[in-house]
Amino acid sequence: QLQASGGGLVQPGDSLKLSCAASGFTSNYYKIGWFRQAPGGERQGVACIAIAGGSTFLPDSDKGRFTISWDNANNTAYLQMNSLNVDDAAVYYCAARPFSYYCGDSVPFVEEYDHWGQGTLVTVSS
Numbered sequence: 685q686l687q688a689s690g691g692g693l694v695q696p697g698d699s700l701k702l703s704c705a706a707s708g709f710t711s712n713y714y715k716i717g718w719f720r721q722a723p724g725g726e727r728q729g730v731a732c733i734a735i736a737g738g739s740t741f742l743p744d745s746d747k748g749r750f751t752i753s754w755d756n757a758n759n760t761a762y763l764q765m766n767s768l769n770v771d772d773a774a775v776y777y778c779a780a781r782p783f784s785y786y787c788g789d790s791v792p793f794v795e796e797y798d799h800w801g802q803g804t805l806v807t808v809s810s
Contacts, residue, residue, distance in 0.1 A: 686801030
């Protein structure tokens with residue numbers, strides 16, 4: 685089970701830290717993906733972190749602004765987003781793919797992930 689939180693209304697240039705609390709997984713052999721879906725758009729991958737192997741992926745275009753991390757003590761993945769702009773406004777989802785230890789070299793694909801949390805809304809407006 686995944687529980688995403690941390691969204692809200694921010695101004696351009698502000699930061700947000702999204703959380704994805706994971707529970708019910710019997711091992712750390714899985715990966716967490718962050719996705720976002722803007723109104724009228726398709727759900728798209730943003731970032732990935734593999735819990736057991738520590739592998740991560742962020743696209744080059746976001747590496748200077750976004751950071752993905754994992755807290756073992758709280759079984760929670762985080763997506764730190766800085767310098768937000770209006771294009772970042774979307775519903776953000778986290779999802780898990782069990783039995784996976786590597787994120788690869790591309791953004792996560794919706795079809796790869798089996799377990800989804802509810803979304804958390806990020807609104808960027810001045």
